[in-house]
Amino acid sequence: MKKARRPTLRDSYWLDRPYTPAAPLEGEVDVDVAVSGGGITGVTAALFLAEAGARVAVFERREVATGASGRNGGFLLAGTHEYYVEAVEELTDRYGSEGRRYTAAAWHLALENHRLMTEIMTRYDIDCDYRRSGSYIVAMSRPDRGSHPRPVDRIAESYHLMREDGFDVAVLNREAIRDLLKSPIVEGALRNGFDGEIHPVKYVRGVAEAAKKQGAFVFEHTPILSITRDGLQFLLRTAAGQVRADRVLLGMNAYTPQLDESYEKRIVPNRGQVFTTEPISERLFDGVFYANDGWEYWRQLHDGPNGGGRLLFGGSRNHHIPAERGYHFMRRNGRLIKTYRGYRERPTQAVQTSNDRAFDRTFPGLATLERTHRWGGVMGFSYDSSPFVGETDTPGIYVIAGFTGRGNAYATAAARLMTDRLVGRDGEMEERFTRVRSVFDARRGER
Ligand SMILES: Cc1cc2nc3c(=O)[nH]c(=O)nc-3n(C[C@H](O)[C@H](O)[C@H](O)COP(=O)(O)OP(=O)(O)OC[C@H]3O[C@@H](n4cnc5c(N)ncnc54)[C@H](O)[C@@H]3O)c2cc1C
Numbered sequence: 001m002k003k004a005r006r007p008t009l010r011d012s013y014w015l016d017r018p019y020t021p022a023a024p025l026e027g028e029v030d031v032d033v034a035v036s037g038g039g040i041t042g043v044t045a046a047l048f049l050a051e052a053g054a055r056v057a058v059f060e061r062r063e064v065a066t067g068a069s070g071r072n073g074g075f076l077l078a079g080t081h082e083y084y085v086e087a088v089e090e091l092t093d094r095y096g097s098e099g100r101r102y103t104a105a106a107w108h109l110a111l112e113n114h115r116l117m118t119e120i121m122t123r124y125d126i127d128c129d130y131r132r133s134g135s136y137i138v139a140m141s142r143p144d145r146g147s148h149p150r151p152v153d154r155i156a157e158s159y160h161l162m163r164e165d166g167f168d169v170a171v172l173n174r175e176a177i178r179d180l181l182k183s184p185i186v187e188g189a190l191r192n193g194f195d196g197e198i199h200p201v202k203y204v205r206g207v208a209e210a211a212k213k214q215g216a217f218v219f220e221h222t223p224i225l226s227i228t229r230d231g232l233q234f235l236l237r238t239a240a241g242q243v244r245a246d247r248v249l250l251g252m253n254a255y256t257p258q259l260d261e262s263y264e265k266r267i268v269p270n271r272g273q274v275f276t277t278e279p280i281s282e283r284l285f286d287g288v289f290y291a292n293d294g295w296e297y298w299r300q301l302h303d304g305p306n307g308g309g310r311l312l313f314g315g316s317r318n319h320h321i322p323a324e325r326g327y328h329f330m331r332r333n334g335r336l337i338k339t340y341r342g343y344r345e346r347p348t349q350a351v352q353t354s355n356d357r358a359f360d361r362t363f364p365g366l367a368t369l370e371r372t373h374r375w376g377g378v379m380g381f382s383y384d385s386s387p388f389v390g391e392t393d394t395p396g397i398y399v400i401a402g403f404t405g406r407g408n409a410y411a412t413a414a415a416r417l418m419t420d421r422l423v424g425r426d427g428e429m430e431e432r433f434t435r436v437r438s439v440f441d442a443r444r445g446e447r
Contacts, residue, residue: 042251061223071377126206254380269326274314279304390442
């Protein structure tokens with residue numbers, strides 16, 4: 001019998017690099033905008049706000065990019081769903097005849113987000129291994145879809161809708177995708193030419209440095225413990241200091257309910273798990289790959305000799321849904337209640353073994369490659385798959401969260417929108433968000 005591999009406990013490959021964090025806050029600071037959370041959302045908002053001349057400070061409870069932003073696959077995928085056709089169906093169910101228009105607008109917004117990210121990389125010279133090599137949504141021969149429609153059909157339907165809506169897409173048949181991946185279990189693919197990839201930690205920390213250069217304060221190892229109103233301002237308490245702020249932006253994604261309970265049922269933490277292999281000295285393929293409805297995903301990095309690199313592979317949540325959802329039971333007023341405050345990043349044997357099996361099945365010729373890093377990260381899933389962007393029920397407190405595994409697609413555009421609103425600037429982002437306002441409404445659900 002094949003011996004199960006034990007998960008090694010080295011952390012995210014992306015975080016396995018030297019880093020000197022900024023000092024924690026000690027004493028008091030007074031700012032226009034206090035940003036809670038130092039992931040892609042928080043540091044990007046801080047950069048845009050500082051560029052616009054606002055006095056802004058980011059507070060990160062650990063180190064910048066140690067949340068989901070330093071634990072994802074580094075995929076820049078447009079859109080809110082794996083299949084465009086699925087988004088059209090869901091948004092049509094919810095918003096009637098506006099559904100198709102909202103879907104197209106949400107995808108176009110993600111392309112604008114991508115453009116803004118490349119603009120930041122260029123303006124601040126951020127070397128984050130960015131490539132725009134496209135993405136592939138891959139249909140497998142044994143999909144875990146239960147009674148859902150066949151992935152090859154969803155691909156064909158998505159292709160037609162996307163072409164009509166003006167996107168650069170192509171279909172690869174079984175022979176073409178097998179030739180590209182050298183995998184015996186792939187059946188077809190949709191290629192999205194507009195998607196890309198980054199080293200997420202290099203990118204997010206590069207943005208944090210740019211924000212500092214523009215005058216933003218970044219405090220690390222500084223959790224925000226509470227937020228209360230104090231006259232015209234807000235008072236934020238930290239372990240060794242306090243912050244006075246005119247406005248507050250929650251950029252905490254999965255952790256949002258910890259500071260604003262009204263998001264407890266709107267955003268549920270879900271863990272995702274990934275591993276990387278040792279680097280190989282051969283380039284197998286370019287681009288990023290999503291298979292089985294996004295339950296499995298992979299890419300080859302560019303960190304090896306002769307143009308080769310490690311394989312990064314993640315997914316398998318579908319076999320472990322209850323364990324990977326961040327439920328947590330706590331006692332409140334003598335009653336045991338279910339909350340969504342379980343946030344464990346540590347990888348588990350069960351999911352990592354499923355990932356190993358899925359990888360070995362997809363790439364039998366690579367099954368012997370050593371796994372060098374295994375990790376987990378906590379994503380914030382909204383109840384309806386779309387992020388919350390805007391002012392919360394508390395006037396003066398804003399939120400950008402609930403990305404449902406798509407923060408790289410929307411955080412930057414959302415941060416730009418929020419900056420425009422906070423500094424009272426008429427930006428064209430407002431117009432773009434207006435086209436999808438119901439889909440991204442920060443107060444939807446719960447009211
Ligand atoms: C395995 C995996 C795969 C993924 N794949 C993709 C993908 O293919 N494409 C994509 O777009 N996205 C993907 N994602 C999701 C993406 O990583 C997130 O949507 C994105 O990083 C969210 O960024 P954020 O800044 O909003 O949240 P985070 O990066 O989680 O940042 C929130 C920060 O808030 C901090 N914080 C929490 N509480 C406090 C407090 N009280 N005070 C101060 N700071 C606090 C946390 O420490 C954390 O650093 C994936 C995520 C994972 C884990």
